[in-house]
Amino acid sequence: MRNSSVSLRSPPALSGGLNTPTHLKRFRSSIPLYIFLLPAVVYLLLLSYQPMYGVQIAFRDYSLGAGITGSPWVGLKHFITFFESPRFLHLVQNTLTITALSLLTFPLPILLAIGINYCTSRRLAKVVQMISYAPHFISTVVLVGMLTIFLSPSIGFVNTLLEMAGFDRVNFLMIPENFKFIYVGSDLWQHLGWNSVLYIGALASVSPELHEAATVDGASIWKRIWHIDLPGISPTIIIMLIMNLGFMMSVGFQKAFLLQNSGNIVSSEIISTYVYKIGLVQSNFSYSTAIDLFNTAINIVLLLTANAICRKTTETSLF
Amino acid sequence: MKTKKHFWNNAPVDTAFHLMNYFILIVILLVCAYPLLVIISSSVSDADYVNRGLVTFLPKGFQVKAFELVLRDSRILSGYLNTIFYATVGTLLRVTVTVMAGFALSRRDMFGHKWIIWFFLVPMYISGGLIPTYIQATSLHLTGTRAAIIIMGCVSIWNLIVCRTFFQNSIPNELWEAASIDGCSLYRFFVSVVVPNSSAIIAIMVLYYAVDLWNDYFSALIYLQDSSQYPLQLVMRNILLSSQMMSATPQSAMDPTAMAELTKQADSMKYALIIISSLPVLILYPFVQKFFVKGVMIGSVKG
Numbered sequence: 001m002r003n004s005s006v007s008l009r010s011p012p013a014l015s016g017g018l019n020t021p022t023h024l025k026r027f028r029s030s031i032p033l034y035i036f037l038l039p040a041v042v043y044l045l046l047l048s049y050q051p052m053y054g055v056q057i058a059f060r061d062y063s064l065g066a067g068i069t070g071s072p073w074v075g076l077k078h079f080i081t082f083f084e085s086p087r088f089l090h091l092v093q094n095t096l097t098i099t100a101l102s103l104l105t106f107p108l109p110i111l112l113a114i115g116i117n118y119c120t121s122r123r124l125a126k127v128v129q130m131i132s133y134a135p136h137f138i139s140t141v142v143l144v145g146m147l148t149i150f151l152s153p154s155i156g157f158v159n160t161l162l163e164m165a166g167f168d169r170v171n172f173l174m175i176p177e178n179f180k181f182i183y184v185g186s187d188l189w190q191h192l193g194w195n196s197v198l199y200i201g202a203l204a205s206v207s208p209e210l211h212e213a214a215t216v217d218g219a220s221i222w223k224r225i226w227h228i229d230l231p232g233i234s235p236t237i238i239i240m241l242i243m244n245l246g247f248m249m250s251v252g253f254q255k256a257f258l259l260q261n262s263g264n265i266v267s268s269e270i271i272s273t274y275v276y277k278i279g280l281v282q283s284n285f286s287y288s289t290a291i292d293l294f295n296t297a298i299n300i301v302l303l304l305t306a307n308a309i310c311r312k313t314t315e316t317s318l319f
Numbered sequence: 320m321k322t323k324k325h326f327w328n329n330a331p332v333d334t335a336f337h338l339m340n341y342f343i344l345i346v347i348l349l350v351c352a353y354p355l356l357v358i359i360s361s362s363v364s365d366a367d368y369v370n371r372g373l374v375t376f377l378p379k380g381f382q383v384k385a386f387e388l389v390l391r392d393s394r395i396l397s398g399y400l401n402t403i404f405y406a407t408v409g410t411l412l413r414v415t416v417t418v419m420a421g422f423a424l425s426r427r428d429m430f431g432h433k434w435i436i437w438f439f440l441v442p443m444y445i446s447g448g449l450i451p452t453y454i455q456a457t458s459l460h461l462t463g464t465r466a467a468i469i470i471m472g473c474v475s476i477w478n479l480i481v482c483r484t485f486f487q488n489s490i491p492n493e494l495w496e497a498a499s500i501d502g503c504s505l506y507r508f509f510v511s512v513v514v515p516n517s518s519a520i521i522a523i524m525v526l527y528y529a530v531d532l533w534n535d536y537f538s539a540l541i542y543l544q545d546s547s548q549y550p551l552q553l554v555m556r557n558i559l560l561s562s563q564m565m566s567a568t569p570q571s572a573m574d575p576t577a578m579a580e581l582t583k584q585a586d587s588m589k590y591a592l593i594i595i596s597s598l599p600v601l602i603l604y605p606f607v608q609k610f611f612v613k614g615v616m617i618g619s620v621k622g
Contacts, residue, residue, distance in 0.1 A: 051447025
């Protein structure tokens with residue numbers, strides 16, 4: 001019998017001493033919610049947590065036949081091999097060069113957001129947003145395809161324009177020194193607009209009264225940006241900075257891998273592409289996992305450090 | 320009222336700001352739009368101009384031959400169909416799983432709420448890495464099957480958090496309490512109250528996941544071996560970047576004129592291929608842009 005009267009429901013049981021019944025009751029009433037969570041939990045257990053357990057092959061000599069737990073322990077052998085290999089410094093250097101250069105571009109989306117925020121023509125602001133967000137949705141394959149065509153010495157418009165201006169044609173993608181600029185430059189082109197979305201949102205929530213008061217007091221736009229807007233959006237900026245610092249060592253595999261060629265490999269081989277080649281091309285599973293684990297460990301340390309520093313100095317932090 | 324005459328307080332400094340701002344915004348606009356324009360122009364230009372890199376602004380010698388040749392390539396067609404399959408089924412699965420989990424996580428009265436949140440947050444920062452995930456996928460018999468593309472990456476923690484934040488703000492707990500007192504089951508509440516009131520978040524999730532699946536080549540590169548299962552992006556990678564010959568028929572079976580035409584059109588076809596592969600996203604983009612932006616805003620409410 002279904003009755004909609006409240007009085008029929010018993011009040012929460014408060015049995016003396018032990019609160020187990022309450023826990024049990026709360027657990028029972030949460031069961032429908034657990035069922036909603038079930039698919040996601042099963043996925044994470046099988047394909048996120050189980051691989052975390054599988055990381056132990058970095059300390060073993062993994063072979064297909066023996067499986068993860070059956071392969072013999074070798075301790076830090078793979079890590080030592082990696083640290084002693086001539087590749088080690090090289091890979092770290094390539095990876096860090098790219099991230100350092102991308103960190104330099106970190107303020108640009110903030111500046112774009114401020115520019116759009118103060119633009120007196122709403123129509124121009126709308127058009128700039130629409131067009132500058134668009135490249136974000138282009139796939140990596142298409143982006144790299146565009147780069148190879150545009151920078152090609154024979155058919156690329158970049159070289160056509162260079163030649164018109166009286167310079168020689170250059171095969172940009174084959175020159176190792178160019179790789180970092182091509183990588184970070186195309187990232188900037190692709191994500192500048194999109195990365196500004198967050199800051200535009202943050203700027204919109206800065207109190208308009210502060211701006212009115214400042215205008216009455218005769219503050220210029222420059223001063224209002226410096227004294228009102230930037231402090232107002234600083235929590236967002238700090239969170240983004242922590243995220244950026246925390247993932248310094250994880251330069252994305254996808255674009256670097258596609259941009260690689262025999263000419264630029266000296267500077268385009270980064271940790272993630274090397275992990276892929278050692279692991280899936282050469283099938284050296286344990287060694288590859290060790291390199292990957294080293295990378296993840298550095299990332300976590302960086303993330304926690306950046307987070308701790310920000311919490312101390314600015315009282316804003318990720319966790 | 321007396322205003323202090325100071326250089327910084329003068330209006331001209333604001334005028335200067337606005338002038339500079341306009342200039343920079345227009346430069347950014349042009350820099351973002353120009354490469355896109357060159358792609359579109361080149362794809363419909365005469366191959367003679369394209370091959371010499373002469374299309375730098377508007378189309379030269381309008382023709383659509385490159386499109387015809389691309390569409391005749393059976394690999395492109397099969398890649399396209401595969402991608403449509405992966406994107407549809409994958410999005411359906413992902414959105415269902417994410418929205419359900421997001422709703423459950425938004426309910427703070429769930430027993431063990433805090434621990435469960437941590438269970439979901441940890442994989443955002445720590446992962447087993449490429450190889451252990453690959454080994455696990457192989458032991459689940461996913462490697463080499465279409466299911467791999469659909470299942471791998473099924474839960475994006477970021478999207479889950481966006482969903483959860485949305486539900487926390489839009490479905491007040493009182494609503495559920497009232498409904499449950501009336502004898503409504505959680506399942507019925509979800510289907511007849513939560514889902515109808517969450518079209519915005521569902522649209523956002525569909526778009527995020529669909530674009531990701533459409534653009535992805537990485538999981539196909541790792542988990543697929545049979546080229547008949549390749550999604551469009553992987554087919555494109557082989558054509559655009561490994562400069563494989565664009566041809567459906569074996570080269571020996573072609574007559575010399577067709578062969579020469581194909582060679583001549585090779586570069587134009589790359590442009591056409593880029594357009595064709597990005598078409599669905601390009602067409603939809605102006606209409607759905609606001610949803611993408613909204614998703615970022617919801618996600619940013621709580622860092």
